[in-house]
Amino acid sequence: MTDYSELARTLDERIAAAADLATLDAIRVEALGKTGTISELLKSLGKMSPDERREQGPKINGLRDEVAAHIARRRAALETAELDARLASERVDLSLPPPPERRGRVHPTMQVMDEMIAVFAEMGFSLAEGPDIEDDFHNFTALNFPPKHPAREMHDTFWLPVNEKGERKVLRTHTSPVQVRVMQRLNEKLPSWIAGGQEPPIRVIVPGRTYRSDSDATHTPMFHQLEGLVIDRDIHMGHLKWTLDQFIARYFETPVVETRFRPHHFPFTEPSAEMDVRCDRSGGDVKIGQGADWMEIVGCGMVHPNVLRNCGLDPDQWQGFAFGFGVDRLGMLKYGMPDLRDMFASDVRWLEHFGFSAFQAPNPATGLS
Numbered sequence: 288m289t290d291y292s293e294l295a296r297t298l299d300e301r302i303a304a305a306a307d308l309a310t311l312d313a314i315r316v317e318a319l320g321k322t323g324t325i326s327e328l329l330k331s332l333g334k335m336s337p338d339e340r341r342e343q344g345p346k347i348n349g350l351r352d353e354v355a356a357h358i359a360r361r362r363a364a365l366e367t368a369e370l371d372a373r374l375a376s377e378r379v380d381l382s383l384p385p386p387p388e389r390r391g392r393v394h395p396t397m398q399v400m401d402e403m404i405a406v407f408a409e410m411g412f413s414l415a416e417g418p419d420i421e422d423d424f425h426n427f428t429a430l431n432f433p434p435k436h437p438a439r440e441m442h443d444t445f446w447l448p449v450n451e452k453g454e455r456k457v458l459r460t461h462t463s464p465v466q467v468r469v470m471q472r473l474n475e476k477l478p479s480w481i482a483g484g485q486e487p488p489i490r491v492i493v494p495g496r497t498y499r500s501d502s503d504a505t506h507t508p509m510f511h512q513l514e515g516l517v518i519d520r521d522i523h524m525g526h527l528k529w530t531l532d533q534f535i536a537r538y539f540e541t542p543v544v545e546t547r548f549r550p551h552h553f554p555f556t557e558p559s560a561e562m563d564v565r566c567d568r569s570g571g572d573v574k575i576g577q578g579a580d581w582m583e584i585v586g587c588g589m590v591h592p593n594v595l596r597n598c599g600l601d602p603d604q605w606q607g608f609a610f611g612f613g614v615d616r617l618g619m620l621k622y623g624m625p626d627l628r629d630m631f632a633s634d635v636r637w638l639e640h641f642g643f644s645a646f647q648a649p650n651p652a653t654g655l656s
């Protein structure tokens with residue numbers, strides 16, 4: 288009597304151990320294929336005596352059915368595992384953040400401000416800031432604008448409604464009030480462990496937003512200025528001219544600049560001037576440093592003795608100069624924007640075109656670019 292249990296056990300073990308569908312199929316061919324072990328056993332039935340066949344037939348057929356069923360079960364299990372693995376590997380985690388995409392551009396005004404800061408930082412100026420909402424004292428009175436003087440109207444001031452203290456504040460019309468704040472800070476009682484600080488020298492620049500009720504191709508209700516203030520002993524207009532000449536040459540990246548002072552009036556400086564720079568307007572755009580034309584570039588002057596007094600400084604001991612640039616205007620000149628209003632229209636196409644990459648940031652330590 289032939290025993291198939293050994294063959295059945297070996298096949299069972301191998302089927303159970305088959306790790307993938309290809310291995311399982313190889314086992315199937317080996318056992319149940321045309322010339323497979325079990326197929327050969329089935330063929331051998333024909334050569335047996337009827338008695339033998341009666342006995343062996345059910346056993347061999349049973350073995351074939353059992354092995355085929357086991358292979359089918361194992362195949363189903365392997366297929367399920369394979370599908371599970373694929374689903375796991377192809378899964379998308381929708382809660383993950385998307386990959387970073389750089390979209391924004393640096394606004395030309397901010398780029399220009401950073402360029403200006405970089406140049407003045409090299410010259411030893413530090414930064415000061417003040418509030419956009421100012422009081423009448425800092426914006427006008429301390430700066431020697433006489434009360435009720437038409438100059439207060441000259442600026443097309445945005446006045447705020449009278450507050451509960453009876454004060455009428457303004458959106459600052461220029462960055463000059465920060466001059467006052469910087470000088471007044473000298474009078475503040477500083478802790479004893481802070482060295483100096485109670486006396487000039489002062490060497491600051493003040494970038495910031497300013498506001499006037501005005502709108503055309505060269506004016507917007509909000510714009511940007513950069514103020515400069517230097518206070519020390521024996522300061523004169525020569526220092527002012529040198530500082531502005533240096534700045535203009537560095538900012539426009541031209542070695543040759545020719546400038547001239549044109550007399551002007553500002554209540555807070557005496558004498559006051561506007562500085563013009565030689566330029567060429569014969570082509571489409573303005574070329575700085577050459578040509579037959581002059582262009583106004585900055586308001587400036589020697590700090591008025593009344594302003595020094597209003598801020599607690601003795602004008603017989605301390606002198607100073609001050610200047611105020613229009614930042615947006617300086618950007619238009621350097622980068623060729625025709626209309627100031629476009630600067631603040633938030634048109635994405637304009638920003639893409641005139642904006643700067645964040646990697647082009649001027650660095651106060653290393654210069655413009």
Ligand code: DAH
Pocket residue numbers: 460461462463514515553556586587588589608609610611612
């Ligand atoms: N504050 C002036 C303006 O807004 C600009 C200015 C002129 C500032 C002369 C100054 C200066 O510091 O000395 O038109």
